[in-house]
Amino acid sequence: MSQEYGSYTEEDFKVWKLLYERQKENIPKYASEEYIRGLELIKFKADEIPDIYKTNDILKEITGWEIFIVPGLIDDDKFFQLMSNKKFPSSTWLRKLEELDYLEEPDMFHDIYGHVPLLTNQSFVNFLQDLSKLGLKYIDNPHAIHLLSRVYWFTVEFGLIRENGELRIYGAGILSSKGETEYATTDKPEHIEYDVETMLDTSYRKDVFQTKYFIIDSYEQLYESIGEIDRLLAKKVAEHEDSTVAE
DSSP: OOOOGGGOOHHHHHHHHHHHHHHHTHHHHHBOHHHHHHHHHHTOBTTBOOOHHHHHHHHHHHTSOEEEEOSSOOOHHHHHHHHHTTEEEEOOOOOOGGGSSOOSSOOHIIIIIIIGGGGGOHHHHHHHHHHHHHHHHTTTOHHHHHHHHHHHIIIIITOEEEETTEEEEOOHHHHTOHHHHHHTTSSSSEEEEOOHHHHHTOOOOSSSOOSEEEEESOHHHHHHTHHHHHHHHHHHHHHHHHHHHHO
């Protein structure tokens, strides 16, 4: 697939600008320093829907990653295969004006604005790549993939980081949402120190603001936890299989 830039409508440009401008004040207040740095490096603008090919030139030079265009949500095996090869899947369509605050399937604003700035951080993309390799390792085990989805959800999509004693946001699902950006670091949800086993045991919902967020201390900590994720995943898969046999 390719990005048909000339096909973007006036409404598409308006949607991108509205969403971008709504986050303009929030990002300096709430986002991780590395996200802000990445946003500057990839040169996104309110008045311009990103040209994925130009963005890829920048990403490849910094971390060797690139954006790979997909029609929308893709199967797990394709998803993990792409990211294990340093390709981040992204759609190129934008939500409608009446869907500014919520849509069920992630669009380009979520995929590009939410995720891409952190693809400039080496420890973060190392985590993504190795997590995807675990996904491929367990691709034929639905229970393992279900547990891995929790790790991805509570880190890549809805993760918080502690920087200079303050809670900041790095999860794309939060940073692409004005409302959740303003909510996530308040005292309303529960904030949990990063713990792999607790994360694997924690379910989530897609249709509401999260009630729990996990906090990392650094992107290096995230990457260094891959071995523990692998070990605990194997343990829980074995326990699940034993319990299934017992039934």
